[in-house]
Amino acid sequence: MNVKYMFSLVAVLLLILLSYAGAEAAGMKTFFGIFIPYIAVAIFLIGFIWKIVGWAKSPVPFRIPSTCGQQKSLPWMSYSYTDSPYTKTGVVLRMALEVLLFRSLFRNTKFEQHGDRLIYRWEKWLWLFALLFHYAFLVTVIRHLRFFAEPVPFFVQWLEGLDGFLQLGLPGLFLSGVALAAAAIFLLLRRMYLAEIRYISLPSDYFPLFLIIAIAVSGIMMRYFTKVDVVAVKELTLGLVTFGPTIPEGVGGLFYVHMFLVCVLLIYFPFSKLMHLGGVFMSPTRNLPNNSRAVRHVNPWNYPVKVHTYEEYEEEFRDKMVEAGLPVEKGA
Amino acid sequence: MSDLPKPEESLSKLDHEPPRTGWMDAPVDIRKGMYCYSANPKSLNYTGFPHAREWNPIEDDWKLPENWQEILHRGFRERLDRFRSVKVFMDICVRCGACADKCHFFIGTGDPKNMPVLRAELLRSVYRNDFTLMGKILGKLNGGRPMTENVLKEWWYYLFQCSECRRCSVFCPYGIDTAEITIFGRELLNLLGLNIDWIATPVANCYRTGNHLGIQPHAFKDMLDFFVEDIEEVVGVKVEPEYNKKGADILFITPSGDVFADPGTYTAMGYMLLFHYLKERYGFDITWSTYASEGGNFGFFTSHETMKRLNSKMYAEAKRLGVKWILGGECGHMWRVIHQYMDTMNGPTDFMETPVNPITGTVFENAKSTKMVHIMEFLADLIKHDKLELNPRRNDHLKVTFHDSCNPARGMGLLDEPRYVINNVCNNFYEMPANTIREQTFCCGSGSGLNAGEDMELRLMGSLPRANAVKYVHEKHGVNMLSCVCAIDRAALPTMTEYWTPEVDVTGVCELVANALVIPGEHDRPTDLRGEDLPGWAEPEREETDAE
Numbered sequence: 072m073n074v075k076y077m078f079s080l081v082a083v084l085l086l087i088l089l090s091y092a093g094a095e096a097a098g099m100k101t102f103f104g105i106f107i108p109y110i111a112v113a114i115f116l117i118g119f120i121w122k123i124v125g126w127a128k129s130p131v132p133f134r135i136p137s138t139c140g141q142q143k144s145l146p147w148m149s150y151s152y153t154d155s156p157y158t159k160t161g162v163v164l165r166m167a168l169e170v171l172l173f174r175s176l177f178r179n180t181k182f183e184q185h186g187d188r189l190i191y192r193w194e195k196w197l198w199l200f201a202l203l204f205h206y207a208f209l210v211t212v213i214r215h216l217r218f219f220a221e222p223v224p225f226f227v228q229w230l231e232g233l234d235g236f237l238q239l240g241l242p243g244l245f246l247s248g249v250a251l252a253a254a255a256i257f258l259l260l261r262r263m264y265l266a267e268i269r270y271i272s273l274p275s276d277y278f279p280l281f282l283i284i285a286i287a288v289s290g291i292m293m294r295y296f297t298k299v300d301v302v303a304v305k306e307l308t309l310g311l312v313t314f315g316p317t318i319p320e321g322v323g324g325l326f327y328v329h330m331f332l333v334c335v336l337l338i339y340f341p342f343s344k345l346m347h348l349g350g351v352f353m354s355p356t357r358n359l360p361n362n363s364r365a366v367r368h369v370n371p372w373n374y375p376v377k378v379h380t381y382e383e384y385e386e387e388f389r390d391k392m393v394e395a396g397l398p399v400e401k402g403a
Numbered sequence: 404m405s406d407l408p409k410p411e412e413s414l415s416k417l418d419h420e421p422p423r424t425g426w427m428d429a430p431v432d433i434r435k436g437m438y439c440y441s442a443n444p445k446s447l448n449y450t451g452f453p454h455a456r457e458w459n460p461i462e463d464d465w466k467l468p469e470n471w472q473e474i475l476h477r478g479f480r481e482r483l484d485r486f487r488s489v490k491v492f493m494d495i496c497v498r499c500g501a502c503a504d505k506c507h508f509f510i511g512t513g514d515p516k517n518m519p520v521l522r523a524e525l526l527r528s529v530y531r532n533d534f535t536l537m538g539k540i541l542g543k544l545n546g547g548r549p550m551t552e553n554v555l556k557e558w559w560y561y562l563f564q565c566s567e568c569r570r571c572s573v574f575c576p577y578g579i580d581t582a583e584i585t586i587f588g589r590e591l592l593n594l595l596g597l598n599i600d601w602i603a604t605p606v607a608n609c610y611r612t613g614n615h616l617g618i619q620p621h622a623f624k625d626m627l628d629f630f631v632e633d634i635e636e637v638v639g640v641k642v643e644p645e646y647n648k649k650g651a652d653i654l655f656i657t658p659s660g661d662v663f664a665d666p667g668t669y670t671a672m673g674y675m676l677l678f679h680y681l682k683e684r685y686g687f688d689i690t691w692s693t694y695a696s697e698g699g700n701f702g703f704f705t706s707h708e709t710m711k712r713l714n715s716k717m718y719a720e721a722k723r724l725g726v727k728w729i730l731g732g733e734c735g736h737m738w739r740v741i742h743q744y745m746d747t748m749n750g751p752t753d754f755m756e757t758p759v760n761p762i763t764g765t766v767f768e769n770a771k772s773t774k775m776v777h778i779m780e781f782l783a784d785l786i787k788h789d790k791l792e793l794n795p796r797r798n799d800h801l802k803v804t805f806h807d808s809c810n811p812a813r814g815m816g817l818l819d820e821p822r823y824v825i826n827n828v829c830n831n832f833y834e835m836p837a838n839t840i841r842e843q844t845f846c847c848g849s850g851s852g853l854n855a856g857e858d859m860e861l862r863l864m865g866s867l868p869r870a871n872a873v874k875y876v877h878e879k880h881g882v883n884m885l886s887c888v889c890a891i892d893r894a895a896l897p898t899m900t901e902y903w904t905p906e907v908d909v910t911g912v913c914e915l916v917a918n919a920l921v922i923p924g925e926h927d928r929p930t931d932l933r934g935e936d937l938p939g940w941a942e943p944e945r946e947e948t949d950a951e
Contacts, residue, residue, distance in 0.1 A: 142816025350495030395621035
């Protein structure tokens with residue numbers, strides 16, 4: 072029993088109960104179906120922008136990329152175009168690899184001690200599941216555009232085709248939803264059972280995982296088991312984006328739970344570590360070229376400092392310098 | 404070192420299992436052998452640092468200024484507004500744990516607060532409490548905690564157990580760099596007079612005399628004159644280094660550690676022989692400076708401002724002497740400062756020219772703004788153009804491996820130049836395992852001003868990952884020489900090898916170069932620069948003579 076994840080688990084369970092009871096028993100469907108979503112999207116957008124602007128307001132005084140490969144120096148020596156980028160294109164490629172393929176995490180090793188030998192093994196599971204988690208999330212989000220646009224955009228239909236290529240069951244199984252839940256559960260178990268990771272984890276690390284798992288599971292339940300009235304749901308969601316919100320009949324409590332948890336995620340997002348989504352683009356160790364000696368970087372707050380000048384130095388040591396035969400500025 | 408158990412025992416005692424108590428609830432335990440003595444108030448006063456006083460880390464009362472929390476809070480705020488790195492790194496860590504086992508201090512000590520993520524969390528917890536909405540609402544649940552004296556002591560203890568090596572930043576999916584966090588944290592500690600003496604006194608020395616060791620100009624010349632004599636004995640030629648020479652083509656700056664202690668001294672002799680060779684053969688015109696007689700910059704381990712104050716001497720001296728560009732010797736953090744900070748801090752440098760190798764005509768485009776070239780870049784260029792007469796057989800008694808120093812590797816990308824040079828001056832070169840070299844190199848355990856005597860346990864345990872990789876190539880290939888391009892390495896690695904792998908010695912790359920370099924007018928050289936006999940050297944020479 073670990074109080075850190077128990078707290079987060081209980082918090083998510085309470086949120087589920089609250090929205091289910093609220094929508095079903097207390098009849099607060101307008102509150103959960105219209106009011107909360109608008110608030111959540113507004114907080115998310117404003118919060119996200121506020122956070123990015125906040126970061127951007129602090130300057131980058133020095134060009135400090137972490138160089139993860141050979142620098143560009145002598146013309147005949149080949150250099151690492153993306154791990155130690157010298158050009159803007161190189162930086163863009165480095166960032167693309169980082170954002171799209173988690174390049175740094177791909178390097179991950181695991182340290183092991185075997186008697187008197189230390190070994191660093193390539194550790195790909197975190198990379199693999201992190202990648203799976205994020206892409207499954209992305210596909211799921213894009214798939215959900217179906218609920219917010221009429222007609223459904225071609226790329227959403229195309230992606231759905233790809234996502235459901237197994238053509239399993241009816242309605243057809245989307246891999247992304249299952250993958251999202253599975254990857255999130257992997258990340259959660261990792262946090263709970265690896266001693267080091269458990270030690271560094273905070274309640275705020277468990278909370279989003281429980282939340283996302285609950286979102287994925289409630290979505291899966293609606294689609295495959297309780298078979299939610301999709302037409303009614305779309306009436307609600309379309310109403311939200313066209314600013315003519317309505318609460319249709321026949322949408323069950325589970326849907327309100329699902330939507331409420333998404334809203335909580337949106338509200339929580341800008342104030343949490345989830346902002347790594349924006350922050351990854353702003354990391355000065357990754358998004359700057361390694362050309363600091365070729366192109367001068369300007370620090371906007373560079374201020375003059377007190378220095379010990381040569382004149383002061385010679386003043387103090389002139390006699391000794393003369394005696395040692397060192398040249399001096401002023402004749403002794 | 405006598406306090407430490409035998410290496411095998413240290414290894415078997417290693418335990419990486421985190422304790423049951425959460426890290427926030429475990430009070431800091433400042434242990435002998437793991438920390439450095441507090442800064443001498445005289446040194447702090449000399450450079451104008453606030454709150455200089457006598458205080459002892461293991462005593463309860465640190466004699467903090469009354470409003471210390473306010474000072475820290477304000478300092479924190481100011482720096483969040485000045486450094487995007489800090490601001491972003493405070494917010495976006497997801498605690499994925501990829502960095503956890505990348506730190507040599509964590510691997511060597513097993514102390515969970517040496518996991519880079521937790522080192523940063525020590526500061527982040529206070530950040531969340533003081534500067535974020537969520538932290539203010541949720542407090543400890545959101546990982547926030549108020550700044551207390553215990554937290555401050557924890558900061559101090561663990562920020563001086565980080566060598567700013569950046570290994571963790573290579574693995575971080577967001578590029579979070581613990582070096583940035585440590586630099587920032589130490590800057591805050593300096594607002595309260597909480598530096599360590601091994602940093603504060605070199606800083607004061609460097610400010611006054613131009614180098615960390617406090618060597619005054621006449622003594623600096625004296626020390627190099629000793630090397631002139633030693634070189635004459637070994638090589639049979641008299642080298643004539645120039646000092647503070649106005650109108651020289653190039654200014655040479657290297658860490659003062661190399662004029663002071665073995666084996667760095669042999670690297671210094673290597674420079675002198677190289678310059679002598681180039682002067683004799685090509686009329687190369689280079690000068691040393693006593694005013695800018697320090698390449699290293701312990702200001703970097705203090706605050707950005709101190710770094711700038713000490714670094715200013717390089718350009719000031721280049722300007723005064725009227726040189727065309729600056730050549731820099733082998734040093735680790737010196738090159739991080741030069742490569743990533745100097746031009747920004749103390750440039751622009753219109754008074755110099757884009758560096759051109761006068762011997763090969765190569766234009767160092769990569770240094771056209773900073774106007775400072777690394778000696779490995781310079782040497783690689785000379786060797787590529789066949790401008791050095793080399794006899795690598797003179798290093799045949801050595802089986803060499805190369806230790807990438809943290810800063811040139813991860814703050815510059817100087818990886819292949821030294822390897823190219825080594826492969827041209829040595830016949831036996833062996834790499835350590837792939838996950839321990841190049842951008843994944845392990846620190847010597849003594850970087851960022853931690854190479855004092857009193858923190859020996861920290862240093863030796865921190866050097867374990869490096870030493871273990873050295874031991875591996877020693878056992879596999881018989882490697883007996885660990886080469887490096889860093890003066891702190893040359894000071895620290897011999898201590899490491901003495902403990903972990905006594906059969907392996909330490910050298911700078913320029914020493915290897917000078918061993919192999921055939922100097923015009925040299926006499927028979929049956930020994931290396933250290934005066935040690937080259938086994939089997941004399942015989943083949945004699946045979947050739949006989950045959951004639």
